[in-house]
Amino acid sequence: MKPLNQLLRANIAALKPYSSARDEFTGEASVFLDANENPFRKPYNRYPDPHQRVLKARIAELKLVKPENLFLGNGSDEPIDLLIRAFCAPDKDEILTIEPTYGMYQVAADIHQVQVRKVPLTENFELDADSLLAAVRPNTKLIFICSPNNPTGNSFAASDIEKVINRFEGIVVLDEAYIDYAGQPGFLSRLSEFPNLVILQTFSKAWGMAGIRLGMAFASPEIIRVLSHIKYPYNLNMLTQQKALELLEDRETVAQWIATTLAERNKMAEQLSKFPFIQKIFPSDANFILLRTLNADTLYQHLVAQQIIVRNRNSVALCQGCVRITIGTPEENQLLVKALYAYDAQ
Ligand SMILES: *Cc1c(COP(=O)(O)O)cnc(C)c1O
Numbered sequence: 001m002k003p004l005n006q007l008l009r010a011n012i013a014a015l016k017p018y019s020s021a022r023d024e025f026t027g028e029a030s031v032f033l034d035a036n037e038n039p040f041r042k043p044y045n046r047y048p049d050p051h052q053r054v055l056k057a058r059i060a061e062l063k064l065v066k067p068e069n070l071f072l073g074n075g076s077d078e079p080i081d082l083l084i085r086a087f088c089a090p091d092k093d094e095i096l097t098i099e100p101t102y103g104m105y106q107v108a109a110d111i112h113q114v115q116v117r118k119v120p121l122t123e124n125f126e127l128d129a130d131s132l133l134a135a136v137r138p139n140t141k142l143i144f145i146c147s148p149n150n151p152t153g154n155s156f157a158a159s160d161i162e163k164v165i166n167r168f169e170g171i172v173v174l175d176e177a178y179i180d181y182a183g184q185p186g187f188l189s190r191l192s193e194f195p196n197l198v199i200l201q202t203f204s205k206a207w208g209m210a211g212i213r214l215g216m217a218f219a220s221p222e223i224i225r226v227l228s229h230i231k232y233p234y235n236l237n238m239l240t241q242q243k244a245l246e247l248l249e250d251r252e253t254v255a256q257w258i259a260t261t262l263a264e265r266n267k268m269a270e271q272l273s274k275f276p277f278i279q280k281i282f283p284s285d286a287n288f289i290l291l292r293t294l295n296a297d298t299l300y301q302h303l304v305a306q307q308i309i310v311r312n313r314n315s316v317a318l319c320q321g322c323v324r325i326t327i328g329t330p331e332e333n334q335l336l337v338k339a340l341y342a343y344d345a346q
Contacts, residue, residue: 076215
């Protein structure tokens, strides 16, 4: 890895971060007249903890990392945006990613006027580590890899991911949004081996908290410090911090949901494979299934008419004819199967 200061944008490396009232005094007191808050509407009148100390300690414990290795954001979309902002100078630096993959890397780069180059996955949607590494240029600051990948659903071979991390001199961002559904462990337990690795995870999927917006980035303390310096001081509101702490206590229910989703995923793959208009069901390590059909647009429209919405991926590179179906409740999944029988009978 190149030295962090060489990878960061110069203005970010030199940034003096905002210091909030709650940064300058953190002890116990009974009268707070330092932040121009309204004193009456308790408890919502107070600014939330900008460092999210209590929530971070809890999540760090849960994930078996130190709080210094953890950044919390308004969804994992926030660290995606902040990483590009920190490392890529507009019109100068670029990011590299795979194709097809999650669309937010491109959007965040476009917003920052940062070029995106994409290396296609193989025909079986595997990571082509050598092609990815061969595409690196001197101004490539970040490589985004998503595993299990959205929308293909598969995990990449750990050895291929490791090769990219070890050989790239910049930062590798590994998006593990679906890792709780995967049959393999991911890279979090090996974080300390790789100073240039940033892992993204989220509470939006397996944990069922998409509505409260809470995402995680794991990295070296040096990288985490940079993200913390450039975020909005109060990026996680009080309600999100409190609700997350409450919901984190019930891990058993989450484990049951995951087990149900995996069982339903296998059942759905089996049932869907019987329809003659479905040509291929791609193996999934996530809570969705990508399938290839003869005509994705007519299938999509048929399902919309039945008030069932799936994701039409027909226009995505390498995904011609594909739709992505999230695994729902057993009842929702059977409604889908029923609607597919009606489509088949047409
Ligand atoms: C759903 C998803 C996320 C989660 O985004 P949040 O902002 O945390 O809700 C991140 N990455 C990928 C690939 C996803 O599919």
